[in-house]
Amino acid sequence: MNITGKKMQQNTIYKTIRQYSKGPLSKEDMYKLQEIAKDYGYVKNYVYQRYGGVGSLGKLFPGYTVQNEMTQSGLRTQLGLPSVYFYCAVFEALGDIKTQWTKIKSGIFAAINAHESFSIQEKHYLRFVVKVNGCFDNILNGKKMLIPENMLDAYSRIWDEDGGSDICAEKLNKYVCRQVRKRLHRLHTENTYGFAITQRAYRYGWQGKEHGIFISTKENRKRVFVPLTDENEYKKQLYIQLKTEEGAIQIAVPIEQRIRRHKEYRNEIGISLGIEHMATVDNGNIYGECFGRFHYEMVEYLRASNQTYRREGSNNPGRKKYEQHKEKLDARMETYVNQELNRLIAEERPKIIYLPKLPSGGVQGYNKKINYSVTVWKRGFVRDRIKQKCLENSIELVEILGxxxxxxxxxxxxxxxxxxxxxxxxxxxxxxxxKVNAAKNAKKRGIICQKAKGERVSALI
Ligand SMILES: [Zn+2]
Incomplete structure (x- = not known):
């Protein structure tokens, strides 16, 4: 039995790099970008509205139908939005709808597995019809199932099993419909602060001594130039995020990164995260010893500035300086967390990391004071970085009940x-x-939970 061999081999992951505008944009330029963002959100909501329901399931794959229908809708001309933005918005919304369906399906699979009164044959039937296109969409739309030819054998095998003839398809199909109704929500975005952009709508370059990016606008052939703080140039789909109040933009660049595999990493470690020390390992090693101090300095700074702010009102010229200093402290924290996590991975050489899950909101014993200071600095940042680094280094991350x-x-x-x-x-x-005791418990619970999972898997095979 080889469980990992069955998993899809993935060799790259995406990671986001950011670029920042240099100096504030003029009001006119910002307005032109806002126009795009507004229309972009409008197009997305239109697509959600029109294709988010069960009736459109059949049109989602491979998606040409939607694209054609959207072209014919006349919406693009009506908005006067360049087609490059229009189709980016359409595909982004379509992607969201597909993601939602994937989530709905995996939710239904979990519900089927956990359902105690279904027989094995009934579960086989349900998994089959949820998985196979032509079954799933037709059931939801009250139509006759269309089983693809290459699946016919598999389908008839379900009925040939012992107990297969007891399956009541109608009852089970109704179950599928109910499960979908419970999970399907109409998507909607209020976001008018950003848009995706492909190479057809931007160009990096120089204007005088400034390096930056030229972005297409709704005005024919007119591009907005935004100076950037770095001179990097990329050739891929970017995401432009508008910070209207600061007159700034941020560009998110998805970078493909090869996954590193470390054959020599064989350890299984438990980790306990903290406010004082960022991470304590079950063997007693500590990473991020200055985390608490940096954090405290930040909290103090925010507290002191907020008092001044309240006293002096929003016209305070110091506000800009405050934002800048806060950004600097933020950046210091981020860099520090990254460095210390890199050190942890290099020194502990883990194959598996066991990490306690965050307590869900309102759990007793969750210290209010700690809670406050955690929310001051990005809650969950350390955890997210751990997840990302585990992906990048093909380390298995197992979250256990905390x-x-x-x-x-x-x-x-x-x-x-x-x-x-x-x-x-x-x-x-x-x-x-x-903290060491907690980390030891994390490892202990993790190993028990892995073992149970292994037994469940081998029982299925
Ligand atoms: Zn004891």
């Missing part, structure tokens, strides 16, 4: 208590740093 993870003794499993930063078990006398 409930009571710091209260439990990692040695005997009894409930213990704290003395400051120390964990103390009254049952077995175990003493350990609080």
């Amino acid at each position: 409930k009571d993870i710091s209260k439990e003794c990692s040695k005997c499993g009894a409930q213990g208590n704290y003395q400051g930063e120390r964990f103390l078990c009254n049952d077995c006398g175990y003493k350990e740093d609080k």
Whole structure:
């Protein structure tokens, strides 16, 4: 049995690089970009509205129909939007609709698997009709199923199984419809601050001594020039994000990155994240020891500035300086987190990382004060970076239930208590740093959960 061999081999992932405008844009230029963003959002909502329902499922793949119908709709001329933006918006919205269907389907698969009163044959039938195009869309639209020819054998096998003849297709089809109704929501965007752009609508270049980007506008042949802080040039679809209040733009560039594979990474480690120390490993190693200090400095700065701000009102000329300094502190944190996570991966050489899940909102025992300071700096940033780095290095990340993870003794499993930063078990006398104990529990729970998963998989095969 080779589980990993069945997974699709993926060799690249996407990572986003950003470019920033240099100096504020003129009001007129910003207005021209806003016009595009507004229409872009409008087109997306039109597509969501028209193709987001069950009736359009058959048109989504491969999508030419939608493209043709959108061309014929006359919407583009009506808006006066250059076609390059128009089709970017159409495809982005279509992508969102497809993503939603993928999520709906995997939600239904999970519901089928968890359903206790379905027989094995019924589950086979359900998985088949949800998976196969021609079944799924027709069921949802109350039409006769069209089973693709190459699937006919597989389909008849379901009925030939023991108990197959007991399947009531009508009842199961209704179940599928109910499951979809529960999950399908009409998509909508309020976002008028950005748009995607392909190479046909932009060009990098120089204007005088400034390097920047020329962006097509709704005015024929007129491009807006935006100076940039770097001189990099890319040849791919970009995403332009407008920061209207600051008169600035940010460009997101998706960069393809090869996944690194480290055969020599064999360790399984548990990690506990913290406010003081960014990450503590179950072996006692700490990464990001200055995280707490940097964080504290940031919180203090924001607090002090907000007091001044409240006192002096919004016309405060110091506001701009504040934004700049805040950005600098932000950047320092980001760089620091990245460096320390790189160090963690290089030194711990993990094959698997076990990480406790975030407690869901309102969980008891979640310290309000900690909660406040976490939200001051981007909540979840460290976690997101860990996810990204695991992807980049083909390290398996396993998230485990974090409930009571710091209260439990990692040695005997009894409930213990704290003395400051120390964990103390009254049952077995175990003493350990609080965070190390939590990281050990993460690893322990992770290994148990992996083992259970392995057994479930082998039972299926
Ligand atoms: Zn104990």
